[in-house]
Amino acid sequence: MTIRRFFACLAVTLGVIAAFNIFLALKVDSVPKSIQRKMKAMPRIDILFLGNSLMQSGLDPAEFTAGWINPEKAPLAFNAGLGSSSPVEHYVLAHQSIEHHPEISCLIYGFRDFQLTEPEGYSWKELEGNRSMAYSMEPSVSASLYAPGSAWEEWRFRLIGALPALREHSQLWKYVELMRRDLQQIGMPKAKTNEFGRVADFQKVAETDLAQFQRAGEMAIARSAPFVPAIEKLIKMALEKKIRVIFVEMPVTAEHRGRYYATGTWQRYQAYLKNKMSASGVTYVAAGDWVPEDADFSDGLHLNSTGADLFSRKMTTALTKELKPKGL
Amino acid sequence: MDWIKHLLEYLGGEKDIPPAGFPLTLNSYWWGIWWGLLACAILIFCGQSSKFIYIDF
Amino acid sequence: MIFNTLIYYFLFLLPAAGLFRVVKSDWRPLVCIVAGSGFFLYFSITQFGGYFGAACLLMFVWESLFSRLYKKGSIFCLIGVAQAVIFLFIFKYWNFFTGLAFHFSDENPLHWSSIFLPLGISFFTFEFIHYAVDRYKGTTEAGRLRDYLAFILFFPTMVAGPIKRYQDFLPNLLHPSTDFTLDWNRGITRILSGMIKKFAVADVLTSLTNHLNHADIAVAPRWVLIIWIVAYGIHIYFDFSGYSDIAIGSARLFGITVKENFNWPYLQTNIADFWACWHMTLYRWLIDYIFIPLGGSRVSPIMIYRNVMITMAFSGLWHGAGLNFVVWGLWHGALLCGHRLWRTWRDPLPAETSLGGRLAGWALTFTLVTLGWAFFCMDIQTALFFFQRLLIG
Numbered sequence: 049m050t051i052r053r054f055f056a057c058l059a060v061t062l063g064v065i066a067a068f069n070i071f072l073a074l075k076v077d078s079v080p081k082s083i084q085r086k087m088k089a090m091p092r093i094d095i096l097f098l099g100n101s102l103m104q105s106g107l108d109p110a111e112f113t114a115g116w117i118n119p120e121k122a123p124l125a126f127n128a129g130l131g132s133s134s135p136v137e138h139y140v141l142a143h144q145s146i147e148h149h150p151e152i153s154c155l156i157y158g159f160r161d162f163q164l165t166e167p168e169g170y171s172w173k174e175l176e177g178n179r180s181m182a183y184s185m186e187p188s189v190s191a192s193l194y195a196p197g198s199a200w201e202e203w204r205f206r207l208i209g210a211l212p213a214l215r216e217h218s219q220l221w222k223y224v225e226l227m228r229r230d231l232q233q234i235g236m237p238k239a240k241t242n243e244f245g246r247v248a249d250f251q252k253v254a255e256t257d258l259a260q261f262q263r264a265g266e267m268a269i270a271r272s273a274p275f276v277p278a279i280e281k282l283i284k285m286a287l288e289k290k291i292r293v294i295f296v297e298m299p300v301t302a303e304h305r306g307r308y309y310a311t312g313t314w315q316r317y318q319a320y321l322k323n324k325m326s327a328s329g330v331t332y333v334a335a336g337d338w339v340p341e342d343a344d345f346s347d348g349l350h351l352n353s354t355g356a357d358l359f360s361r362k363m364t365t366a367l368t369k370e371l372k373p374k375g376l
Numbered sequence: 377m378d379w380i381k382h383l384l385e386y387l388g389g390e391k392d393i394p395p396a397g398f399p400l401t402l403n404s405y406w407w408g409i410w411w412g413l414l415a416c417a418i419l420i421f422c423g424q425s426s427k428f429i430y431i432d433f
Numbered sequence: 434m435i436f437n438t439l440i441y442y443f444l445f446l447l448p449a450a451g452l453f454r455v456v457k458s459d460w461r462p463l464v465c466i467v468a469g470s471g472f473f474l475y476f477s478i479t480q481f482g483g484y485f486g487a488a489c490l491l492m493f494v495w496e497s498l499f500s501r502l503y504k505k506g507s508i509f510c511l512i513g514v515a516q517a518v519i520f521l522f523i524f525k526y527w528n529f530f531t532g533l534a535f536h537f538s539d540e541n542p543l544h545w546s547s548i549f550l551p552l553g554i555s556f557f558t559f560e561f562i563h564y565a566v567d568r569y570k571g572t573t574e575a576g577r578l579r580d581y582l583a584f585i586l587f588f589p590t591m592v593a594g595p596i597k598r599y600q601d602f603l604p605n606l607l608h609p610s611t612d613f614t615l616d617w618n619r620g621i622t623r624i625l626s627g628m629i630k631k632f633a634v635a636d637v638l639t640s641l642t643n644h645l646n647h648a649d650i651a652v653a654p655r656w657v658l659i660i661w662i663v664a665y666g667i668h669i670y671f672d673f674s675g676y677s678d679i680a681i682g683s684a685r686l687f688g689i690t691v692k693e694n695f696n697w698p699y700l701q702t703n704i705a706d707f708w709a710c711w712h713m714t715l716y717r718w719l720i721d722y723i724f725i726p727l728g729g730s731r732v733s734p735i736m737i738y739r740n741v742m743i744t745m746a747f748s749g750l751w752h753g754a755g756l757n758f759v760v761w762g763l764w765h766g767a768l769l770c771g772h773r774l775w776r777t778w779r780d781p782l783p784a785e786t787s788l789g790g791r792l793a794g795w796a797l798t799f800t801l802v803t804l805g806w807a808f809f810c811m812d813i814q815t816a817l818f819f820f821q822r823l824l825i826g
Contacts, residue, residue, distance in 0.1 A: 049403045049614040057408035057618075064412020068419070176423065213419050220420045228640035235657030236649070381697060389623030389682055390693070392615065402618055414625040421632035422437065 065213070072212035076219045079130065080137075080181035084144060087126060093149040094123030095367075098138045098282075099158030102298040103129030105350040106158065108360045115364035129158065130178050134168045135278035136193045137181040142282055144185060146289060155286050156363070157279075158298040160349075161256075161308075162264050164321065165273035170194050177218040183209040184216075193278045247347040258307060265313040269320050275328075283328055294331045295321075299339040299359055301348060309336055338362045435476055435592055436679045437631065445472050445588060450620075450686035454613060461606060462583035469586025473552055476592075482549035489551035492520060496561050497582045503568035503575065510569035517561040524554055529754035553592040555751060559718055560585055564599050566722055573600045580606060589683035593676055595694045595714040602689070609688030620685035627678025635672035638664045645807075647815050650822055658823045665810050666803045670699060673712070699802075702794035704768040707802060715751075719744050737773070742766040752809070757816060761808035768801055 049057075087093070097107050109125040116122030128141045138157065146152055175182060182190035187205035195201035208214045229246075233239065240247040267273075274280065286293045297318075300309065308314055318334065325332045339345070344355030351359055382395035387410070392402070400406050435441055449468035453461055470490060477486035499516070502509035522530070531543040564581070567573040576584075576599065584602050585591075610616050641664035644650070650658065677694035684691040698711035708716050720729075727740040742763065749762020807816040 049618055051614055053403055053405075054614040054617060057405060057411070060405055060408025061411040061415065064409055065415055068412075068416045173423070213416075217419065217423060221423050224421055224423075224637065228637055231637070232640040232643070234641070234660060235654050236644070237652065387622070388626040388678065389619045389621070389685075390678075392619060402615065407618060407622070411621060411625060414622075414629055418625065418628045418632055421629075421636065 069212045072216050072220075076212070076216045078180065078184075078216055078219050079178050080184060083128060083130060083141070084185070087128060087141075087145050088148055090124065090126050090149065092124050093126045093145065093152050095125040095154045095156060096142065096145050096149075096152050097125060097127040097129060097156050097158070098142055099129045099296075099298070100133050100138075101129065101131030101350060102160055103127065103158035104131050105129070105346070105352075106298060106356050106359050107363065108353075108356045111357045111360035112364050115361045117368060123153075130181070132178045133181065134170075134179060135163070135276050135282070136168075136190050137179055139193065139278040139282045139285075140181055140186045140190060143189070143285060146285065146291070150289070152289075152291055154292045154294065154367075155282075156294045156296055157282070158296045160298050160300065161261070162268055162317070164275050164279050164295070165268045166264065167276055176221065180215055180218060185209075193281065196277065242346040242350065242352075256308070258311075261308050262311060262313040265311075265317040269316055272320075275324070283330055287329055292331070293329070294333055295325060296333045296363075297336045299351060299355070300336050301342050301345050302340065303342065304348070305337060333366060335359070335362070335366075435480070436676060437628065440475070441472075444475070446683050446686065449588070450683070453609070453687045458607065461609070462577075462579040465583035465587050465606070466579065469583070469588040469591060472588040473586070473591065477552050481552040486549055486551055489554075492551070493557070493582070493585055496585065497578060500564060500568070500581055501575070501578060503565060505571035506569060510565045513565035514562050517558045517565065520561075521554060521558045524548065524550055526750075526754050556594050556596055557585055557591060559596050559715075559722075560599075562722060563596075563718065567599065573598075574603070576603055587684070587689075589680045589687075590691055593673075593680070594712075595677055595680060595692050596718050597691060597714075601692065605689040610690070611688065613688075616685050616688050620682045623682025623685060624679050627675040627682060630671045630675030630678065635668050635675060638668040638671070641665075642668050642810065645810050645815075645819070647818060650815070650819050653822075655823060655826060658819065662807060662819070663803055665806045666699070666799075669806065669809070670695070699799060700795065701798060702791050704765070704772045704798055704801065707798055708765070708769065715748070719748055723747055734777075738770045741769050741773070745769065755812065757808045757811065757813045760813060760816075761805055764805045764808060768805075 097103055097109075104127065107125075107127045107129065109127050112125050113119055113122040126145070128138075128145060130137060130141060142155060182194065183205040187209040188202055191198065191202040191205040194205075275283070283293055322332045339351060339355045339358055341355075344352060344358060346352040346355075379395050382391060383398060385391040386394050386398070394400060394402075445468055449464055452468075453464045456464060470493075473490050473493075474487045477489065478484060482489070496513075496517070499509070499513060503513060504510070527543075527545050528541070528548060532541050535541040535543075564573065564584075568575065575581075580603060581599070583606055584597065584599055587597070587602070590597055641661050644653065644657075644661050645665060653661075674695040681691050681693070692714050694713050694715075696710040696713065698707050701707040701710055724740055724744040727743060728736055729740065730737050732740070743766075745762040745766030746759055747762065748765070749758040749760070752758045752761070804820075807819050811819060
């Protein structure tokens with residue numbers, strides 16, 4: 049093989065990889081892309097719901113609207129809850145939504161446990177899937193929130209965001225993962241699943257060690273933990289645009305309430321959050337006990353459809369009777 | 377059987393000479409396509425981040 | 434990890450292999466030393482023992498300086514062997530042997546809780562021992578200090594082999610292949626196919642092999658146990674042969690040829706041939722530095738069997754500091770002894786001439802090797818439970 053031929057081969061390889069990238073860019077649809085498309089397709093958005101899979105599964109916009117006193121005059125709500133995501137992706141989604149729908153007048157953000165104050169570590173493996181929104185839509189901003197001041201990380205976010213084979217990797221990987229799960233199931237009792245995946249996986253996530261939970265809460269209070277940078281930025285952006293910001297402590301199972309939320313630690317942390325939010329101009333809604341029956345949960349974390357209906361109706365009631373956002 | 381083994385070793389980079397009757401020589405542009413296909417397959421399958429077993433030895 | 438990180442390729446392999454090819458021959462060892470040191474420091478700090486792990490680079494420095502004292506028949510060679518064994522014992526076997534001494538009770542006063550395994554220690558200590566023994570026997574030349582440092586710090590093979598020999602490496606280092614396009618064509622192809630083996634086969638099979646634990650074995654139907662253990666056999670082959678492909682392909686980019694580690698082991702029709710084709714560089718090392726010094730096969734039949742068992746027990750212990758690995762080694766020792774007995778009784782083997790015999794030999798070898806993996810991937814109690822479920826129900 050001549051040197052010229054060797055480099056020609058390398059060029060052909062790059063051509064194959066480029067073609068693969070173009071194919072992915074044109075053909076692959078991802079959850080972040082589709083949620084962005086849906087958001088843009090909305091004629092108007094008055095209330096933007098944000099959060100992770102708890103909000104995604106928990107808030108039904110149709111039920112929320114139906115509960116309004118005069119449903120025809122009900123504000124238009126959009127649920128931008130995104131499973132397996134973190135505050136950085138929520139900020140990106142909020143920013144994109146507000147840019148496209150400047151009429152948004154209220155932003156309702158669902159959170160659980162210490163999510164607002166607990167800095168979220170990240171690795172590239174964790175940023176797969178729906179969290180790819182961070183580098184696929186606003187790489188520089190996301191990099192500045194995940195790794196403030198790191199030019200290297202900003203460069204990486206930009207590069208990965210620009211290459212469909214990396215950006216959309218989870219869309220390819222999901223087929224491998226499904227195959228792996230099928231293999232895993234051979235001969236074993238069938239694993240219960242819901243729209244987010246295996247119920248047992250979420251059960252495990254829900255079972256935090258109590259001592260660890262208390263330690264995390266006490267530490268947050270002791271160090272007067274600030275909101276994570278993405279949340280700070282989200283609040284600042286919304287308030288600058290005169291958007292009402294409401295933070296909702298999402299419903300949890302009876303077991304979670306009894307085991308963790310009944311502790312003095314959680315009550316102290318709640319009080320701390322309330323103070324902090326009111327100082328920032330944010331309204332706090334404690335909805336942890338809005339769905340009392342565990343039968344309304346599909347696993348240890350997510351509401352099922354009846355639970356979502358109940359939560360959505362209660363959200364309507366809270367908004368119309370108690371919170372009354374401006375302009376609604 | 378030996379021919380298939382030889383072919384796989386040639387396509388896998390272990391052998392320098394193709395098996396008798398196999399048309400793809402080392403001078404071919406097809407190696408570029410082969411590398412591209414392997415690279416794309418790697419992109420699809422990578423992400424499990426599991427360790428190589430012998431690396432902890 | 435390491436071979437599946439972009440850092441390995443873009444920060445270490447491509448720059449070092451490219452530089453190695455363009456510098457004058459006198460500078461080539463230096464390229465290996467600098468790149469190998471950087472590689473060891475980077476991956477130690479990020480993955481293996483942190484800064485303490487990185488400090489283990491001093492072991493290479495010490496070894497290379499001490500190796501200058503080696504001469505044919507010199508006591509320093511024996512001291513060199515002893516210190517290599519001590520390095521390995523401290524980092525890899527300290528807790529295992531002190532645990533044995535205290536019967537694995539929770540109260541081992543000598544337990545070293547913050548112990549770490551320096552990057553590639555199981556492999557580079559074998560290269561240290563090989564060099565010391567071969568210098569003692571006068572079967573290898575001393576070479577220059579930088580050549581020896583380049584040998585032990587050659588990063589493509591540093592972490593998990595193939596285990597090199599100085600006699601093979603030195604001519605490659607001094608006169609590497611100059612056919613750039615052939616080497617890079619073969620090297621790139623080899624690396625990519627190694628990664629495919631790892632990602633598309635070995636890693637996918639972990640979804641089956643992860644079940645090899647007590648809880649899952651207890652609830653699984655018996656036929657599934659067979660699938661899991663066969664999957665483990667395929668998994669470990671594709672994992673390690675994929676790794677070896679990447680290492681050999683990486684070395685090829687430098688123009689350096691490294692010995693093969695696998696030669697279709699699962700197609701072999703008897704256990705001796707299996708071992709001649711499975712992790713070949715380790716097997717050769719075990720024969721040259723354990724089996725032959727014990728007397729090899731030039732002793733009485735009983736002593737030969739003893740030597741085989743000791744060698745394979747050692748092989749098991751090298752694979753992991755656990756009794757299950759020793760049992761795995763003894764299992765293979767017993768199979769090798771059984772094969773030797775059979776050969777003594779039926780030689781020449783009719784099995785080698787008929788297709789049916791070869792098929793039977795292959796099936797028996799594959800089955801026994803596959804069952805043996807149970808001791809490799811599970812502790813003894815779990816492995817015995819596995820066999821109990823498999824055979825009795």
